[in-house]
Amino acid sequence: MIDNIMAILEPVIGRTIKRKISTMSGKKLPFIAGHKLLYTCNLRCDMCPFWRRKDEKLLSLEEEIKMMDSLASAGVSFMGFEGGEPLLRNDLEDILKESHKRFHTSLVTNGWLLKGRASSISRYLDYLFVSIDGRKETHDKQRGVPSSFDHAIEGIKEAKKYVPVAMSTTITTNNMDDIKYVVNLAEELGIGVNIQVSYDYSTADKLSPDRKKLYDLLLDLKKMKEDGAPIVNSKEYFDTLVNSWYYGIPWACKPWSTVNIDPQGRIVMPCYVLNEYAGEKKVWEIDIKELWNTYDWKPYESCNKCSLSCYLEPSIFSWRKPSMVSERIFGSIADYIASIF
Numbered sequence: 001m002i003d004n005i006m007a008i009l010e011p012v013i014g015r016t017i018k019r020k021i022s023t024m025s026g027k028k029l030p031f032i033a034g035h036k037l038l039y040t041c042n043l044r045c046d047m048c049p050f051w052r053r054k055d056e057k058l059l060s061l062e063e064e065i066k067m068m069d070s071l072a073s074a075g076v077s078f079m080g081f082e083g084g085e086p087l088l089r090n091d092l093e094d095i096l097k098e099s100h101k102r103f104h105t106s107l108v109t110n111g112w113l114l115k116g117r118a119s120s121i122s123r124y125l126d127y128l129f130v131s132i133d134g135r136k137e138t139h140d141k142q143r144g145v146p147s148s149f150d151h152a153i154e155g156i157k158e159a160k161k162y163v164p165v166a167m168s169t170t171i172t173t174n175n176m177d178d179i180k181y182v183v184n185l186a187e188e189l190g191i192g193v194n195i196q197v198s199y200d201y202s203t204a205d206k207l208s209p210d211r212k213k214l215y216d217l218l219l220d221l222k223k224m225k226e227d228g229a230p231i232v233n234s235k236e237y238f239d240t241l242v243n244s245w246y247y248g249i250p251w252a253c254k255p256w257s258t259v260n261i262d263p264q265g266r267i268v269m270p271c272y273v274l275n276e277y278a279g280e281k282k283v284w285e286i287d288i289k290e291l292w293n294t295y296d297w298k299p300y301e302s303c304n305k306c307s308l309s310c311y312l313e314p315s316i317f318s319w320r321k322p323s324m325v326s327e328r329i330f331g332s333i334a335d336y337i338a339s340i341f
């Protein structure tokens with residue numbers, strides 16, 4: 001039994017300890033991987049650049065496995081799949097199964113195709129994120145396709161029978177007034193909600209809200225979290241945005257904590273927002289540890305351009321903040337164990 005539990009924990013605890021030892025000697029290593037399985041999507045969100053890109057040939061299952069093996073040996077413990085819409089891949093279950101053997105595994109979907117596949121994908125997931133932007137009318141308008149909201153909610157109701165689920169909500173100029181509604185809806189459905197503020201990509205519609213108008217909302221969300229609302233973001237996430245946007249106290253971005261892989265298996269650096277370097281080589285043809293420790297990350301530490309929680313949260317994580325350790329590390333391990341038994 002102990003052997004089984006240790007075998008399950010190795011991807012998270014074992015690599016975390018090894019990484020901690022390496023980083024103490026000044027080395028940088030990624031511990032999260034974000035992989036876009038494809039750019040194609042069945043929705044047309046205003047703020048999204050990805051559905052506007054054409055997919056080249058996608059990775060085969062064998063190549064996905066090669067990619068996962070090289071990420072695991074570089075120290076990655078957490079794998080997040082996204083797109084485009086990942087459920088458009090017919091081999092998604094096979095990919096997730098392989099990921100779940102190696103990593104704490106999560107997936108982001110728009111939920112349209114979720115209902116019919118919730119049970120088959122959930123057995124290989126530790127956490128599922130479904131995008132919800134607001135009330136039905138707001139959501140459908142922002143997602144660009146009628147009935148997106150209804151499909152997503154149906155999918156959530158089915159998926160939460162099998163796996164922990166959270167809504168993923170991006171604050172834009174269109175839905176600022178709906179954010180508290182979304183938090184209440186998550187509470188009603190018995191799931192979590194992760195919130196982030198839209199970033200303007202050069203190839204998408206500009207929808208970032210005016211920061212002056214966000215001040216009260218950010219403080220209200222932090223208060224809702226403290227009062228027990230199921231907000232997945234740490235309260236430090238809201239503190240960091242308020243401090244940096246309104247009081248001029250910057251946060252140090254650590255984009256090296258996350259390695260991004262595009263649908264063709266190439267590493268995108270320094271982060272998928274800036275997308276400044278995507279060499280032609282596949283991730284398994286590269287020595288990730290060497291690349292990570294020769295790349296010049298310094299200019300990006302003071303970037304502060306985006307507030308995407310997938311970068312900001314790992315950047316502000318500290319072992320000295322008990323609430324973050326408990327939510328991020330122990331919570332993840334508990335989910336991981338629960339998903340196995």
Ligand code: SF4
Pocket residue numbers: 041042043044045048049050051083084085109110131143
């Ligand atoms: S559902 Fe996601 S990938 Fe698809 S268009 Fe919207 S934001 Fe982009």
Ligand code: SF4
Pocket residue numbers: 253254255270271272273274300303304305306307308311
């Ligand atoms: S703050 Fe800058 S470097 Fe950091 S993830 Fe955002 S865009 Fe990238």
